[in-house]
Amino acid sequence: MIQNDDSMVVTHAVEKTYQVGTGKIKVLTDISISIPKGSFVVLGGPSGSGKTTLLNIIGGLDKPTKGTVMVGGEDLTEQDEDFLADFRCNHVGFVFQAYNLVSTLTVAENIAFPMEWLQKPGAEIEKRITDLLKMVGLTHRENHFPSQLSGGEQQRVAFARALANDPEIILADEPTGNLDINNAQKITQVLQLLKDQGKTVIVSTHDPEIRRLADQVFILDEGKLASADE
Numbered sequence: 001m002i003q004n005d006d007s008m009v010v011t012h013a014v015e016k017t018y019q020v021g022t023g024k025i026k027v028l029t030d031i032s033i034s035i036p037k038g039s040f041v042v043l044g045g046p047s048g049s050g051k052t053t054l055l056n057i058i059g060g061l062d063k064p065t066k067g068t069v070m071v072g073g074e075d076l077t078e079q080d081e082d083f084l085a086d087f088r089c090n091h092v093g094f095v096f097q098a099y100n101l102v103s104t105l106t107v108a109e110n111i112a113f114p115m116e117w118l119q120k121p122g123a124e125i126e127k128r129i130t131d132l133l134k135m136v137g138l139t140h141r142e143n144h145f146p147s148q149l150s151g152g153e154q155q156r157v158a159f160a161r162a163l164a165n166d167p168e169i170i171l172a173d174e175p176t177g178n179l180d181i182n183n184a185q186k187i188t189q190v191l192q193l194l195k196d197q198g199k200t201v202i203v204s205t206h207d208p209e210i211r212r213l214a215d216q217v218f219i220l221d222e223g224k225l226a227s228a229d230e
């Protein structure tokens with residue numbers, strides 16, 4: 001194992017290539033980073049620089065073309081889709097830029113979904129939904145559908161859903177990118193709380209308020225690590 005005990009994420013020489021038509025484009029080149037448990041990391045860099053691709057690879061949603069990715073002591077590049085689905089559900093909270101809520105489920109049902117997947121007891125699920133809605137300030141929206149909420153509110157529900165199974169690692173892809181200042185602040189407060197709880201948080205963002213929380217900042221440029229600031 002290449003990982004030492006206090007690392008949550010270690011990528012080694014990660015490369016990602018996409019086949020486009022008859023050609024290939026390399027979107028990540030030689031990404032080697034190490035993220036300690038409990039640290040708050042910001043991924044920066046212009047649009048198209050590879051932030052989403054890297055987050056997806058760290059979260060086990062996508063695989064690198066070359067290199068290795070260790071998360072919580074597991075080499076994700078060695079695992080099959082069943083393992084990865086289980087791993088994501090138990091250990092990773094993913095917040096997507098486009099919220100990705102299930103439109104036919106209510107707020108409460110969306111949050112319940114990852115817990116039901118793990119067949120948690122109904123009473124535990126109910127309690128967790130109540131706690132999470134309180135945390136994101138949406139208690140009064142429990143029985144609403146996503147289409148009845150603003151973008152900012154949907155993003156807060158997406159956070160609640162990502163946290164349902166109390167993951168050790170939270171990945172958020174430009175979580176405030178589409179939000180007004182008020183909603184962005186609420187998301188930043190949730191991120192602050194996760195930092196205070198000692199979670200490992202990796203956020204791709206251009207938001208200076210979120211960047212202020214960072215223990216470490218990685219900047220990508222055309223798929224390469226341009227700089228790593230403490």
Ligand SMILES: Nc1ncnc2c1ncn2[C@@H]1O[C@H](COP(=O)(O)OP(=O)(O)O)[C@@H](O)[C@H]1O
Pocket residue numbers: 018019020025027045046047048049050051052053054
């Ligand atoms: N499925 C795909 N097929 C081909 N190219 C892709 C695919 N997904 C992403 N890309 C390309 O990879 C590059 C990095 O994309 P992305 O990771 O989304 O960057 P960012 O999140 O920093 O904007 C972009 O040039 C994008 O067009």
Ligand SMILES: [Mg+2]
Pocket residue numbers: 051052053173
């Ligand atoms: Mg992106």
